[in-house]
Amino acid sequence: MIIDAFLLRALAAGLMAALAAAPLGCFVVWRRMAYFGDATAHAAILGVALALGFDLSIFVGTLVTAFGMALFVSVLSGRGWAMDTTLGVLAHSALALGLVAASFLTGTRVDLTAFLFGDILTVRPSELWGMAAGTLGVLALMAWRWEALLTATISEDLALSLNIKPERERLILTLALALAVAVSLKVVGALLIGALLVVPPATARVFARSPERMAIGAVIVAALAVVAGLGASLTWDTPAGPSIVVAAATLFVAALSVGGLSSDRRAR
Amino acid sequence: MNALIEAHGLSVAYGPAAPVLTHVDFTLNPGEIVTIVGPNGSGKSTLLRALLGMVPAAEGKVTRAPGLRVGYVPQKLHLDANLPLSVERFLRLTRRLDADTVAHLLSRVGAPGLETRAMATLSGGQMQRVMLARALAGDPQLLVLDEPTQGLDQPGTAAFYRLIETVRRELGCAVLSVSHDLHVVMSASDRVVCLNGHVCCEGTPSVVSNAPEYRALFGLGTQGAFALYQHHHDHGADHPDHPHDHETCDHDH
Known part of the structure; x- marks a missing residue:
C-alpha cells in the first residue's frame, strides 16, 4: 500500500493548497495584486536557499522571506512607488537572488527544481502538518476579516468611515499571502503559485453572483484542478505541479466557453 | 444644542x-x-x-x-470588474439588513428594484443613490x-x-x-x-x-x-x- 500512502499525501497537500490559495486568490484578483502574488512567491526561492543554508525548516524559511517581501512591497507602494515597475524589479530579483544564493550552498547538491515547479509526490508526513497549520491560518484570517477585507477592497474611504483600517487589512492580506505561498510551494512550485492564486478565482468569476460564491467556487475549481492534475500526472507521467495548473487553465477555458454561451454577458 | x-x-x-x-x-x-x-x-x-x-x-x-x-458617501468606489457584487450585497456590507429594509432603503433614494443588479452595471446616478442608501442604512x-x-x-x-x-x-x-x-x-x-x-x-x-x-x-x-x-x-x-x-x-x- 505504499502507492496509496504517497498518493493520499499528495492529494491532501494539493487540496490544502487549493483551500489556502483560492479564497485569498479572490482578493488578489479584486485588488489587482496578481503581480504582487508573483513577487511574494518568487521570494520563496530565496527562503528555500536561506533555510537550507542555515539548516532551518523550509516552511518557516519560505514563510519569513515571502512575508518580508510582501511587507517590503507594501511599504514601497505606500510611499507612492510605481507598482508595476517596482514589482517587476523585485519579483525577478528575488528569484535570481534565491537561485544564486542556492548555488553557494556547499555539501549536498541542492535540486531547486522541486521548489521551482513543485514536487507534490514527495511530500512527507511531517510536512503535511506545517501545511495544515498554514492552511488553517489562511482560512481563519479570511473568515475573521472577510467583511472588513471586502469593504476595504471596495472603498478605503468607506472602510475608514466604518472604523476599518485599510492598512491593517492590507497587512492581514500580506500575511495570508505569505502563508499561502509557504503552503503551496511544494505543490505547484514558486513559479506557478501565481497561477494557483489567479486561475481558480478567474474561473469561478464566470458563474459567481456574489463575492462569497466566487470564493467557494474558486475552492471547488482549485480542488478539481488538483485531482485532475494529479490524475494526469499519474496517467501520463507528467510533472504534477504544472499538470495541476494546466488542469485549472482547462477549467477556465471550459467555464468561459460555457459561460459565454449561457449567461447574459454581465457587464465587465 | x-x-x-x-x-x-x-x-x-x-x-x-x-x-x-x-x-x-x-x-x-x-x-x-x-x-x-x-x-x-x-x-x-x-x-x-x-x-x-x-x-x-x-x-x-x-x-x-x-x-x-455617521453615514458616509465616498467619492467613488473601486470596483474591479471581476468582483461580483450586487446592490443588495453592497448595502449589507458589515451590516445585517433584511430584504424589506433593503427594498425600503432603495425606494427612499429613488432607486427601487435595483437589489439584484450588479454594482458594476449601474449608471453614475444610480451608483450615487445606492451609496446614499447605504449611508442611510445606519439611521x-x-x-x-x-x-x-x-x-x-x-x-x-x-x-x-x-x-x-x-x-x-x-x-x-x-x-x-x-x-x-x-x-x-x-x-x-x-x-x-x-x-x-x-x-x-x-x-x-x-x-x-x-x-x-x-x-x-x-x-x-x-x-x-x-x-x-x-x-x-x-x-x-x-x-x-x-x-x-x-x-x-x-x-x-
Whole structure:
C-alpha cells in the first residue's frame, strides 16, 4: 500500500493548497495584486536557499522571506512607488537572488527544481502538518476579516468611515499571502503559485453572483484542478505541479466557453 | 444644542509637506446642512476626513458627539470588474439588513428594484443613490458626502441634491458635504464654508456669495463656478501640492 500512502499525501497537500490559495486568490484578483502574488512567491526561492543554508525548516524559511517581501512591497507602494515597475524589479530579483544564493550552498547538491515547479509526490508526513497549520491560518484570517477585507477592497474611504483600517487589512492580506505561498510551494512550485492564486478565482468569476460564491467556487475549481492534475500526472507521467495548473487553465477555458454561451454577458 | 462635530485650531499635514489645512475652526450642529466649497487643492476633502477622524490632526482638536452615527458617501468606489457584487450585497456590507429594509432603503433614494443588479452595471446616478442608501442604512445623525455629484450631468446633480434635501427633511439628520457644484449647492445649504487651506469666509449662502473673499476665489457669477468645475475635472482628485491661488486668497502662514 505504499502507492496509496504517497498518493493520499499528495492529494491532501494539493487540496490544502487549493483551500489556502483560492479564497485569498479572490482578493488578489479584486485588488489587482496578481503581480504582487508573483513577487511574494518568487521570494520563496530565496527562503528555500536561506533555510537550507542555515539548516532551518523550509516552511518557516519560505514563510519569513515571502512575508518580508510582501511587507517590503507594501511599504514601497505606500510611499507612492510605481507598482508595476517596482514589482517587476523585485519579483525577478528575488528569484535570481534565491537561485544564486542556492548555488553557494556547499555539501549536498541542492535540486531547486522541486521548489521551482513543485514536487507534490514527495511530500512527507511531517510536512503535511506545517501545511495544515498554514492552511488553517489562511482560512481563519479570511473568515475573521472577510467583511472588513471586502469593504476595504471596495472603498478605503468607506472602510475608514466604518472604523476599518485599510492598512491593517492590507497587512492581514500580506500575511495570508505569505502563508499561502509557504503552503503551496511544494505543490505547484514558486513559479506557478501565481497561477494557483489567479486561475481558480478567474474561473469561478464566470458563474459567481456574489463575492462569497466566487470564493467557494474558486475552492471547488482549485480542488478539481488538483485531482485532475494529479490524475494526469499519474496517467501520463507528467510533472504534477504544472499538470495541476494546466488542469485549472482547462477549467477556465471550459467555464468561459460555457459561460459565454449561457449567461447574459454581465457587464465587465 | 450640542454640536455634532467641533474643531478648534485644526491643522492637517500629509507627511513633511506644508500643511493642507491650517487653524480651521468648525462647528456642525444637529440638522444643519453645511457645504464646504473651495478651489481644487484647498483641502475640502481633507477637512471632511479630519472631522470624521479618517486622517489625524497635526495640530488642534476635533471633538465628535459621543456615539455619533455617521453615514458616509465616498467619492467613488473601486470596483474591479471581476468582483461580483450586487446592490443588495453592497448595502449589507458589515451590516445585517433584511430584504424589506433593503427594498425600503432603495425606494427612499429613488432607486427601487435595483437589489439584484450588479454594482458594476449601474449608471453614475444610480451608483450615487445606492451609496446614499447605504449611508442611510445606519439611521445616521450626520450624512457626509464627499463630492457626491462627480461625474453626474447638471440635471443629475440637481436631482441628487433635491433628494438629499428630501432625505434631510424626513430624517432630520445633519448633512455635511464637499462640493464644487456651487450654483446648485448654495441654495440647499444652511451654511457654506469657503475653504482655501484655511476658512476664507463662512455664513449663509447669500452672505458667502457676496463676501469679497468668495468673489475673489470664484468670480462673480456662474461663469467662475463653471470654470472651476471644468478645471477640477481636468485634475481628478484633490492634491495637496496643487498650487493654491495666493493672489486671490491670502494665507496667513
